[in-house]
Structures are given as C-alpha cells and as structure tokens.
Amino acid sequence: KAGVTQTPRYLIKTRGQQVTLSCSPISGHRSVSWYQQTPGQGLQFLFEYFSETQRNKGNFPGRFSGRQFSNSRSEMNVSTLELGDSALYLCASSLFSFGGRGSPLHFGNGTRLTVT
C-alpha cells in the first residue's frame, strides 16, 4: 500500500507570494491533518479535514487555509508569505478522525518551504 505522498518536496518562495502544497493520503483514509514543523516549536497543528469538511483548526492566522477533495486528497494554501513561514509542512492521514483510539497518524515526508 502506498504511503502518504506530499508534493513538492522543496519550495522556495519570496515574501508576499502565495503557495499551495498537495497531499495524497493512504488509500481508504478519510482524515488528513496538516502540521508545521520548525526546530524550536516542534510540530504545530494547522488543521484537519475529514470527508471534505474541516473538523479542527489550530492557532494559525487566516493566511493558512486548506481543503479536501472527494478523493480525500488535500491541499494547503499559504497566502502573503512571511519569512517566519519557512518550515517543513507535514501532512498525515488516518482512517478515522485524528490519530487517537487506534487510528494512528501516517505522515508523509513533508514539503520544505523556504521563504526569502
């Protein structure tokens, strides 16, 4: 079974631009979560989608948004990029909503975003 696939692996953008990241979950998984990973903060939860609906949202500004399609694939968009948005963005899928109660999170290898 193929794992979680994130594209692209690397992105370099300029401050003020916008970016879209893509995530294909494991086949059959209906939940997709997004995390931002930085050296000092660890993994910070962005949002979770389940069956095309945003179920949970973390404490990030409105510049960060996402969506999920009917095939469970998900995209994350960041508008008006800031230098502080430079991070590894991880997508995780699970069978049921979130990673608890026997439905562990399966992470992709991430998209490394650099904002200059």
Add this chain to the structure above:
Amino acid sequence: QQQVKQSPQSLIVQKGGIPIINCAYENTAFDYFPWYQQFPGKGPALLIAIRPDVSEKKEGRFTISFNKSAKQFSLHIMDSQPGDSATYFCAASKGANNLFFGTGTRLTVIP
C-alpha cells in the same frame, strides 16, 4: 502554550545505553499518549502508544512508563543502537481531537 513539555532537547548515549526521554502534560482529559520517531528527511512514524489505564507498555526494546498522578510519561530505549539515532516526539490527545506534540528530542547513539 505548550500542552506537552518534552525533555531533554538532545541526548547522546553510547551503544547499549538506555536513553530516557521525559514528557509532562497538564490536561487531565488526555487519554492517548503516543511516541513518534523521525529520521532525517522523513516524516514521523508511530513507535508506541499508551493509554492512562496502564502504567507501562513494552514493544521490543521500547518501553513507555506512565505516571498518571504526576502527569508524566517517558520513553526508555533498551540496548540502544546507532540505528535508533533519530528525533523522538511525545504527544497527547483527548478522544478524537488533535494530537499535541512535544518539541522533540534528538537522540544520538554513538557506536
């Protein structure tokens, strides 16, 4: 506000040693405590998880110890190997809500 506090930030042990990584939480409603292992260039992968109704869980060389009254849990790696060198994250969640992760511990096992 960090929901789960993890220490140490980094750890270096000799092969065969027993590294211990500690985590503490405040929310007594948390009912699921997993540990994730992350190698460079890869996403985190679930290593082992525990629920608060047990005090210890072992899977191979990895053991979670859980102290409900102290609101602390820890990961022990027995007979550590160079291949265990990775970043380890503890996490906690309540029901089907989002996982709160610790800030990570970079473990280096010296041959």
